[in-house]
Amino acid sequence: MLELLTANGYLYLFVLSFLAATVVPLGSEWLLVALLMQNLDPAWLxxxxxxxNVLGALTTWAIGVWGGPFLMAKVLRIDPVSQAKARSTYQRWGSWSLLLAWVPIIGDPLCLVGGLFRIPFFRFTLLVTLGKFGRYAFIAAATLALA
Incomplete structure (x- = not known):
């Protein structure tokens, strides 16, 4: 099992990180640590x-963008006036919350809301990438320092 994990570690980490950034309740940090302990290249990891993780977040964002009207009206039952007010407030101040897209439990909803309120693709991708890279870099640095 360890040989399989090590031989395909980069791919497995990519897939697990993708799934963990969607609505699937998974974590990818444990695999990053395990692969670092097997001396795989930290930069590639x-x-x-x-x-x-960013591609998974973009998937959630896309669900918000293209499923937004249905989600807002039918699932969340938010009236158009409240939607407009929330959209205005979020677009002005809330997009910075995407730096926290890596936080368990709140990260996926933040990405969905980013799509619902149509945060531009480039801004969304930049903020989410910075936050998610920072989290993985911290975990990798801590792991390597303690190893």
Whole structure:
């Protein structure tokens, strides 16, 4: 099992990181630590984890963008006036919250809200990437320092 994990570690970390950034309740940090302990290249691990996690967040963002009207009206039952007010407030101040998209439990909803309120693709991607890369870099640095 360890040989399989090590041989395919970058791919497995990418897939697990992708799934963890969608609505699937998974964590990818444990695999990053395990692969670091197996002496896989930290730079490639960071790239793999960050890329997978950001693409998963973009998937959630896309659900918000294209499913937004249905979600807002039918699922969340928010009236158009309240939607407009919330959208205005979020677009002015709330997009910075995307730096916290890495935080368990609140990260996925933040990405969905970013899509619902149509945060521009580039801004969304930049903020989410900075936050998610920072989290993985911290975990990798802490792991390597303690190893």
């Amino acid at each position: 960071l790239a793999s984890a960050t890329t997978g």
